[in-house]
Amino acid sequence: MQHWVLTLNCDDRSGIVHAVTAAIVAAAGNIAELQQFSSTDTGRFFLRLEVDSPVTRGALLAELNPVAERFGADITLDVAGRPLRTLVLASKAEHCVNDLLFRQRAGHLPIEVPLVMANHPTLAPLAEFYKVPFEHLAVTNQDEKAAFERRVLEVVDEHDIELVVLARYMQILSPELCEALEGRAINIHHSFLPGFKGANPYRQAHARGVKLVGATAHFVTTDLDEGPIIEQNVRRVDHADSVAELQSMGQDEESRTLTQAVKWFAEHRILLDGQRTIVFR
Numbered sequence: 001m002q003h004w005v006l007t008l009n010c011d012d013r014s015g016i017v018h019a020v021t022a023a024i025v026a027a028a029g030n031i032a033e034l035q036q037f038s039s040t041d042t043g044r045f046f047l048r049l050e051v052d053s054p055v056t057r058g059a060l061l062a063e064l065n066p067v068a069e070r071f072g073a074d075i076t077l078d079v080a081g082r083p084l085r086t087l088v089l090a091s092k093a094e095h096c097v098n099d100l101l102f103r104q105r106a107g108h109l110p111i112e113v114p115l116v117m118a119n120h121p122t123l124a125p126l127a128e129f130y131k132v133p134f135e136h137l138a139v140t141n142q143d144e145k146a147a148f149e150r151r152v153l154e155v156v157d158e159h160d161i162e163l164v165v166l167a168r169y170m171q172i173l174s175p176e177l178c179e180a181l182e183g184r185a186i187n188i189h190h191s192f193l194p195g196f197k198g199a200n201p202y203r204q205a206h207a208r209g210v211k212l213v214g215a216t217a218h219f220v221t222t223d224l225d226e227g228p229i230i231e232q233n234v235r236r237v238d239h240a241d242s243v244a245e246l247q248s249m250g251q252d253e254e255s256r257t258l259t260q261a262v263k264w265f266a267e268h269r270i271l272l273d274g275q276r277t278i279v280f281r
């Protein structure tokens with residue numbers, strides 16, 4: 001018996017759930033969990049199921065593919081809990097990388113990390129502690145930025161990477177790389193977007209006298225910090241907190257927000273609905 005995760009999205013219409021569940025019954029499957037959403041914004045329908053079935057992947061798809069064709073649906077089918085091949089990009093900040101690798105090693109985050117790539121050497125000891133290979137490629141000019149991005153695409157190809165995580169990677173990705181990684185690159189922004197986009201959000205927040213600081217995990221797009229939001233968290237601050245204190249408190253939110261977003265992505269709980277995400281938590 002195999003435990004599968006199935007996702008489906010298509011234009012909304014009557015009969016979708018009936019057809020999908022009939023296909024699962026035809027594959028001797030039992031539905032352990034079913035979540036659905038109809039988006040009135042876009043007219044799209046979203047489905048996530050967890051299914052136990054004794055048949056092979058091919059036999060299950062033989063029942064599901066005709067349904068996908070009938071409804072013009074995009075479907076994904078994966079073994080539940082399979083670790084997602086994940087490339088981590090970083091700069092100097094270690095808190096997000098540490099949280100990802102700690103929770104992966106503890107068995108709480110279903111990813112496997114073949115490599116951490118950074119534009120600074122700072123995190124080499126951290127990667128070594130977790131026994132994760134580390135590559136440092138400096139990015140001090142446009143040529144080096146292009147070389148870094150070429151290496152990212154090489155690694156994505158060589159390791160069949162399914163997700164690229166920008167764990168406080170402080171370089172703006174080119175439109176070409178954003179296109180290549182569309183829908184599978186997640187960034188953690190150190191503010192409660194849409195507030196304080198770009199660099200130095202804590203300095204911007206302190207100057208504005210905010211009473212909350214936060215973090216936002218979002219998909220990476222060419223438009224800086226404008227990608228579909230996946231998860232956000234905030235915490236209360238006050239007038240007595242310095243920029244450094246805001247940053248320190250915010251980092252806890254950054255780490256837990258990014259790790260939560262990566263976990264949901266690895267569990268196939270996030271579906272894109274235009275500029276918004278559907279998260280079947």
Ligand SMILES: Nc1nc2c(c(=O)[nH]1)N[C@@H](CN(C=O)c1ccc(C(=O)N[C@@H](CCC(=O)O)C(=O)O)cc1)CN2
Pocket residue numbers: 166169170171172173174175178187188189190198199219220221222223224225226227
């Ligand atoms: N194409 C995109 N690239 C990146 C995104 C994004 O949404 N789309 N998110 C950023 C993360 N980020 C804030 O969270 C951010 C990082 C870096 C900068 C920036 O101005 N970087 C400068 C260089 C800074 C340095 O060398 O230290 C630059 O790239 O010219 C702004 C926002 C990650 N990338």
